[in-house]
Amino acid sequence: MKEKLIIFMVLCFALLQTPTAICSAKPLPKTKKFTFDEFIEGADNPSFKFSGNSSIDQKALQLTPDNENQENGFNNKSGRIMYHQPFKLWSSDDVVASFNTLFVINMFRNKDWDAGEGLAFLIAPDYNLPEHGYGQWLGLTNATTDGEPGNRMVAIEFDTKKQGFDPIGNHIGLDINSVISNKTVPLPVEIEPNEKYNVWIEYDGESKLMEVYMAHESDDKPVKPVLSEAINLKHYVEQVSYFGFSGSTGDPARQFNCVVRWELEVEDLGSKKVWKGLVIGVSVGLPLFGFVLVLLGLKLRWVYLKKKRRAQDEESNVLGTLKRLPGMPREFKYKDLKGATNNFDESMILGKGGFGVVYRGVLREDNGRKSNTGNEVAVKKFSRDSVNGKEDFLSELTIIHRLRHKHLVRLVGWCYEKGKLLLVYDYMPNGSVEKHLYKSSNLSTLYWRHRYKILTGVASALHYLHNDYDQKVVHRDLKASNILLDSNYNARLGDFGLARALENERNSYAELELAGVPGTMGYVAPECFHTGKASPESDVFGFGAVVLEVVTGRSPGVKIQHDEHQLTLVDWVWMLHREGRIQEAVDERLNNEYEVDEAIRLLLLGLACSHPVASERPQTQAICQIIAETLPPPRVPPFKPVFTWPSLMSTTVFISNESSFSNILSNGEKHGYI
Helix, strand or coil: HHHHHHHHHHHHHHHHHHHCCCCCCCCCCCCCEEEEEECCCCCCCEEEEEEEECCEEECEEEECCCCCCCCCCCCCCCEEEEEEEEEEEEEECCEEECEEEEEEEEEECCCCCCCCCCCEEEEECCCCCCCCCCHHHHCCCCCCCCHHHCCEHHHHHHCCCCCCCCCCEEEEEEEEEECCCEEEEEEECCCCCEEEEEEEEEEECCEEEEEEEEEEECCCCCCCEEEEEEECHHHHCCCCEEEEEEEECCCCCEEEHHHEEEEEEEEEECCCCCCEEEEEEEHHHHHHHHHHHHHHHHHHHHHHHHHHHHHHHHHHHHHHHHHHHHCCCCCCCHHHHHHCCCCCHHEEEECCCCCCCEEEEEEEEEEEEEEEEEEEEEEEEEECCCHHHHHHHHHHHHHHHHCCCCCCCCCCEEEEEECCEEEEEEEECCCCCHHHCCCCCCCCCHHHHHHHHHHHHHHHHHHHHHHHHHCCEEEECHHHHEECCCCCCCCCECCCCCCCCECCCEEEEEEEECCCCCCCCCCCCCCHHHCCCHHHHHHHHHHHHHHHHHHCCCCCCEEEEEEEEEHHHHHHHHHHHCCCCHHHHCCCHHHHCCHHHHHHHHHHHHHHHCCCCCHCCCCHHHCCCCHHCCCCCCCCCCCCCCCCCCCCCCCCCCCCCCCCHHHCCCCCCCCCCC
C-alpha cells in the first residue's frame, strides 16, 4: 500500500509539471509486411514452404495440381503453401497481434466438372500437410486429427462443395482445429470457373474481432464484412505461427485452387515499445525522468512479488487438494521425472495431444534406493500453464486416481511443482491398437486371437466404468488409439482427459452443466450432434466403432469407395450384412486365419452398438455376455435404421456460437495416454 501511495503522489506531481507527459502512454505499433503482386517460379520459391501437391506455376501459388496433364492425376489431391517466416502472434501479457491481409484467389474448373473442394487461408504452427488431407479435409486436417486441440490451427475456408457436416453449400467458414466450421456464411459471390476474387481478412488484436470481406477482383472492398466473429487467437494458435494457404480436390469433385496475389501485414510484437509520455517527459528534465523510472521499477517489482505470492498460494491450494484426495498414488519430484525422461528429450516422446506431451521414462530408484535396471513409465506433461491446464489436470486426477481394473491403464503417480503438471502411468510396451492396425510396416498385424482378446478386455473395462465403479464414468473418447497393449497384448483403456464421472441417476454429463461433447470423427454417436451431451449409450456407440475397426482393419473416420459411392465403415458393413456376405468385411490381412463364427458375432455386435437410436443399443453387461458367447449374437435388421431426433421433453443442450463446434469432434492424440 505504501508503494502504491508513493507512485500515485509522484505521478500526480509529474502530471502537474508536464500535462502532456503521461496522457498518451500507448505503444506505437510497428509492423512486418510483404507483398507479392505475382509469383515467379524459381525466384519466389525460397519465400515459401511447399507440401503435398503444391507449387508455383503460371505466376500463382498452386495449392492443388494446376492442369489436366498431371502425371498422377488431380483427383483426391491436397497441398499447403506457407510463408517461410513465422510471426509472433501473442505475448505472455495477453497482448495479441493485429494483422491485415489481401489476397486474390482463382478456383478454376471446367463447366462439366463437379466443383470441389476449395481452399483456406491458414494460421498453423508449422507448414506440414497432414496425410490423407484431400477431399473434405481441405488440406487442414484428416480423419484422425480433425478436431484435435493440439492442431493449434485457425483457418478461413472458401468451400465449394457441401459435406454432410456443412449447414449450407458454397460458403465461407471460420475453422478452429477442424473442418467443421465454428461459423459459416454463404459466399457473397457466385463462383465462376475462370473468375478471380479479392479477399480481405482483418484481425484486431485489441477487440479480438476477425472480419472477412470478399468481392470480384474488379470491385472495391465492400462496406460490411461477410463474416465477423470474435476470437482470441491466443487460445487457439501457437505464440509463433505461420501464415499461408491450403487446398484440396476430391473425387470426382475437382478444380484448380490457386492464389494469384498476396499482401500481409502483421503487428510486430517484438519491436521495442516507445512510450510517448516518457519521450515528452524528458523535456521537463532528466531528474524527473529518472525519478519516474525509479518509481516504475518499484511498481514492476511490486507486481512481480504479488504474482509470485499468488502463484505460491495457488500451488499450495492445488497441492492441498491433491493430497486430500483419498487413495492418491505416489507423489514424484519434478527433478526425478526430468531425469527419467532425459530432460524431456524429443527422442522419448510417445505421443502428443491438446493437453500435453507423453514421454517414455525410466525411473532408476526403488523406495529411495538406486536401481540398476529401472522401471519404465509413461510421463504425461501438461503443456498448459493457465488455470484451464490446472483444471484439466485436477479433473483427470479426480476421475482416475481411484479406478482399479486390469483393463485400464494404471496411474502410478503425479507431480505438481513450480507450476509444472505431470501424471505418471504404467508403460505399455506394445503401443496402441491403432499402430498395429495401420502401421504394419513397423509392427506385425494383430492375430485374430489378439483382436478377440482386446475387444473382450475393452468391453470389460467399459462395463466397470458404467456399472461397477462407485460413480458412473463416461469415457467419451473410445477409439483404437486410446487402447494400449501390454507385453501380453492385453488391452488397457487409457486417455481419461475427456472422461467425466456422473452423479447417480444421471444419464448425461450435460445435466451437470458441462458444455460440449468432445470425441473423434467416426466414433461420436449421432445424438451428440443434436443434444450436445454424452452418455453411457454414446460410449457404447464408440465401442461399436472400435469393434468394426478391429475386425475389418478399417478406420471409422475414412470413407470406403463402393461402386460410385463413398460409404462410412458402418454403412459398408451394414450393406454387406443386408446382402448376406458380412464375412467379406473381415480384414484381408488375416489371410483367412480367424474363427468365422467369432468374426460374424463381433460384426453383428458392432452394428448393434452402432444403432442410430441410443435406446436400441445393447448395454455393457449384454455386450460382455455376447463376446463371451453366453448370449447369442444380436439380431440386426437388414437395413440400417434412420436416426430420429431425441425427444424434445428430454434435457437438451445446443451448441452456441461461443461454444466451439469443433469441440464436438475434438481429437485426442494418436496415443492413449493423452
